Amino acid sequence: MKYLSLFSLSICAIIILCSARIVTEEPKVYMFSYFIGNGEDGLHLAYSMNGLTWKTLNDGKSLLAPTAGGDKLMRDPCIIKGGDGNYHMVWTVSWTEKSLGYATSADLINWSEQRTIPVMAHEEDARNTWAPEIFYDEKDDIYMIFWSTTIDGLYPETQSKEESGYNHRKYYTTTKDFENFSPTALLYEPGFNVIDGTIIKEGKEYIMFVKDETREPAQKNIRITKSNKLSSGYGKASQPITGDYWAEGPTVAKIGDQWIVYFDKYIEKSMGAVMSSDLENWTDISDQISFPKGTRHGTVFKISSSELEKLKEEFEKK
Numbered sequence: 001m002k003y004l005s006l007f008s009l010s011i012c013a014i015i016i017l018c019s020a021r022i023v024t025e026e027p028k029v030y031m032f033s034y035f036i037g038n039g040e041d042g043l044h045l046a047y048s049m050n051g052l053t054w055k056t057l058n059d060g061k062s063l064l065a066p067t068a069g070g071d072k073l074m075r076d077p078c079i080i081k082g083g084d085g086n087y088h089m090v091w092t093v094s095w096t097e098k099s100l101g102y103a104t105s106a107d108l109i110n111w112s113e114q115r116t117i118p119v120m121a122h123e124e125d126a127r128n129t130w131a132p133e134i135f136y137d138e139k140d141d142i143y144m145i146f147w148s149t150t151i152d153g154l155y156p157e158t159q160s161k162e163e164s165g166y167n168h169r170k171y172y173t174t175t176k177d178f179e180n181f182s183p184t185a186l187l188y189e190p191g192f193n194v195i196d197g198t199i200i201k202e203g204k205e206y207i208m209f210v211k212d213e214t215r216e217p218a219q220k221n222i223r224i225t226k227s228n229k230l231s232s233g234y235g236k237a238s239q240p241i242t243g244d245y246w247a248e249g250p251t252v253a254k255i256g257d258q259w260i261v262y263f264d265k266y267i268e269k270s271m272g273a274v275m276s277s278d279l280e281n282w283t284d285i286s287d288q289i290s291f292p293k294g295t296r297h298g299t300v301f302k303i304s305s306s307e308l309e310k311l312k313e314e315f316e317k318k
Contacts (some may be wrong), residue, residue: 039075069093249297
């Protein structure tokens with residue numbers, strides 16, 4: 001009986017500790033990093049408690065001016081939280097340069113010096129480095145940076161004369177420290193002009209959402225491809241999950257038991273969204289979301305409520 005009592009007390013202590021963790025765990029806030037215009041004024045952030053209604057920080061003004069690259073743009077900002085507890089951001093620095101922008105921050109307020117990573121400098125015929133994103137692989141404690149590039153002369157079967165003849169494929173590099181990088185390699189060749197990829201992991205599967213950039217005949221929609229490996233093996237793209245409008249810049253969040261893919265209806269100058277509980281069947285909920293005026297695409301990620309309060313204190317006092 002003595003040992004049973006000790007066992008019961010131990011179980012009670014574990015339950016109390018677990019309950020305390022549940023009670024004290026901070027609620028999460030959804031953040032959205034985005035750009036406006038051509039990306040010339042830098043980083044913008046918006047936040048949401050429910051993933052539907054988004055409010056801008058800093059009264060809609062830029063939180064970080066771009067300094068990297070020759071053209072000094074900050075388009076398509078992608079922010080993730082890494083295994084080191086810091087936030088890592090990559091972005092498009094130019095329409096024509098062979099590098100992408102990079103900076104890191106512990107609090108989304110104070111940022112490291114911005115620099116470029118010359119991921120396509122080795123390719124003489126590379127025309128651009130567009131819409132980079134980062135995925136952090138917890139298992140191997142490694143970051144994969146991936147983006148879209150047109151290399152003149154490659155994939156002539158999907159070449160069009162429209163839209164300056166861009167004909168993108170997806171490329172990647174990996175790093176553990178953002179100082180040393182693996183050689184750039186091909187990530188995805190779907191048999192069409194592809195851009196704007198983002199990746200989530202569900203179970204053992206990596207799921208990549210991409211834009212079919214085909215111009216003739218026009219597609220301009222979001223599709224899905226899956227793999228059991230992060231950096232290879234992505235198969236045939238699905239049918240479009242977006243509707244009869246041009247969409248780009250997908251980013252994904254799980255809100256409760258629903259997945260929401262946000263994207264830029266760039267011709268209509270508004271944001272759109274589709275929702276699914278199984279990543280197979282999608283419902284358009286564009287009429288249910290509200291973003292700050294002028295929002296262009298970026299990335300959704302989560303922060304704590306105390307981090308949001310610090311951001312508000314910092315940028316609302318100015």
